[in-house]
Structure formats: C-alpha cells, structure tokens
Amino acid sequence: GRTYSHCHMCGRERLRGESNSAAAKEIENYESLHKKMTDAIGAEKTRIAAALAEHTQSREEKLASARLQSSHRRESVERELEILLIASEKLQEVQGMEKEIE
8 A cells, every 4th residue: 555654844644655746746845845934933933032032131231230330329429428427527626626726
C-alpha cells in the first residue's frame, strides 16, 4: 500500500515516495513556505521581545536614576540647611560678642 508522512509544521499528509508528483511538489513548496513564515514570525517575536525588554530595562534604569538624583538632591538640600543653621548660630554668637564689647 501507500505510506503517508505528515508535515511536522501543519500536520498535512503527503505520500511517501511520490516526491516527483505535482501534488508532492506543491506540498513540499507549502511546507517550505510554512517553515519560512514560521521562522520569520519567530524572529519577529524575538525582536519584539528584545525591544520590550530593552524598553523596560531603560525605564527601570531611568526610574532608579531619578530616585538616586532625588535622594542626592534631598541630601544636598539637607546639607545646605545644616550649613545655614551653623552660619546663623555663628552670626548670633558674633552679634552676642559685639554686644558684650559695646
């Protein structure tokens, strides 16, 4: 009898040993096209996944950078406040000394 093989891509049957027949050629062409399309779709999925991962990473990096900058900013503001506080204390001391001298 005849033996059949299946396209591993789409499951369509084809006759074994009839690779020269028009139908078999057509099926082979279909399988080849099917594989090319599947590969292209796979490559596109990979590309999209990579772009998405890169976007997510850069977004996370930007957020982390912004957090770091805001904490640095807060620290520098706190330092400036400390300096101003010390300066105002020194000013009061100096003003106190001036009063003592008078």
